[in-house]
Amino acid sequence: MIGYGERLRALRKENQLTLESAARIVGVAKSTYAGYETEFRKPSLDKISLFADFYHVSVDYLLCLTDQQSTEEGQSHNAKTFLSKGDLHWDGVPLSEEELHYIRDFLETIAEKKSKQKSDNKFG
Structure with missing residues (x-):
């Protein structure tokens, strides 16, 4: 046990x-x-x-x-909040602030795209 x-x-x-x-x-x-x-x-x-x-x-x-x-x-289910932590790692491998910046930018791009699609569907 x-x-x-x-x-x-x-x-x-x-x-x-x-x-x-x-x-x-x-x-x-x-x-x-x-x-x-x-x-x-x-x-x-x-x-x-x-x-x-x-x-x-x-x-x-x-x-x-x-x-x-x-x-x-x-637990926060908001990825933006979670990624604001500075001590993150991927399976024990530390992620640098620069790497986290790329991840945040990537997710922000996806969120903007989804938001635009949602807006287009509403008015289109």
């Missing part, structure tokens, strides 16, 4: 962080963070909340109460 330690390890690796950098970010010793991942140590509720905020997942996901990383309410 998967536990919070495996979830923390997977999220750390997805975000391309070392044990040392993840520990520094959340304000604990490297050995403490490693203890969380091996489940030798149990993080406090404050730390669990901090991990959830940092990794952009729900506390329920970290505690293995759900396999859905975020609550539906917390």
Whole structure:
């Protein structure tokens, strides 16, 4: 059965962080963070909340109460809002701001085209 330690390890690796950098970010010793991942140590509720905020997942996901990383309410379905985040990656490969700019431009072109088609259908 998967536990919070495996979830923390997977999220750390997805975000391309070392044990040392993840520990520094959340304000604990490297050995403490490693203890969380091996489940030798149990993080406090404050730390669990901090991990959830940092990794952009729900506390329920970290505690293995759900396999859905975020609550539906917390997710934005607006691609423009989502792409405004600066720390995006594609399957673990970080996307530069320049690459995100190309993606945003491409999607904006599609949206403008669809909007024009919708307008033409309305009046044509």
